[in-house]
Amino acid sequence: MRKGRLILGSAVLISLLTACGGADTTGRDEVVQGNTSTYKGVSWKGEAKGVKLEDTDQKIETTLTLDDEGIIKEVRMDFLSFKNGEWVARNNPEAEVSIDFTIDPQAAVPGAEYEKGVSMFDIKTNDMMSLYALGVDEDGTVALAIVDAVIRYKLEAKFEPGFDFDTQVGELTINNGMVPTVRTSGSGLLKPEDWSELEGKNLFDLHMFNHVISDYGVLEGVDESSTVGEMLTALGVEFVDGVPSQMEATHGFHSNGGWKGNYDSIAEYLQGKNANEITSLIDWSLPRYAKGINEDNAFGLESRAGATRTVQDSFDSIAGSTVRMSRENTSYQAALVDAGIISEEEVVKGRF
Structure with a gap:
């Protein structure tokens, strides 16, 4: 095993012996017996650049439970x-x-001199990716917050009594109907220095990748031509005679469901498959990916002609996920090393 990687955990053999109860209609006692083993792998921030696991502050852990033929029972x-x-x-x-x-709500100051804006919401959570939150006051005022994954800002809208809920969502543009109040992460794909750069853009046409909002999850089928009332109804608001009913503050996750939704989708994709056959979540034979792997089997560390530094497919998904996948794949492959299915040298260390 190559030095420098720490594979967390080892095979834990769990013997399952279950006697079937109830009336015996077969003339014999039926006993179901099988063996499963659990393996764990980890990838971490800075791994591909030589940072040790104990020195990182972010990591992804994958735990696989396999039967004795390698069928993935749990992920x-x-x-x-x-x-x-x-x-x-x-x-x-x-x-x-x-x-x-x-x-x-008042807009944040974007760019290098970022200053937090004024928000209607106080949200305490570990997962801000694709989060939405909303509530309806007793007078029918609706407060809505949606985190956009491309600019990584919390966009807020306030709909007071008398608002026309037949207004199209596309009319709520960035900083003119949808107010970017708080930056949730500094690693957005788009990093506007001034909100005028996004003038006229709305939540659904802000970037081509925002198709995931309409294609997956709670807002599936909602787009910029939908009415505000239709969008709010999809998010759980009830209307009586055209007026929103009072509603306690609630939250959820749009698109593919935030981190949990994406990781649950990966688990669903892997469940029941043979780990001996699924030795990677990514098809590294694709030229744009293969050209991004260096001599140390690390992906995406430097720019190369004809290569991408990111493995992501929000249109067709990769292993059920719409987020970038190279670091998740490293963690999965590390679990396969722990299981003895692949060697350490076969693990592609993805850019975290």
């Missing part, structure tokens, strides 16, 4: 961040949400 994938002296799961979907309806 668990966790994105962990080290905060306040402990590891917390970013794919934990729990959140505490409160809304101050007396506040009018």
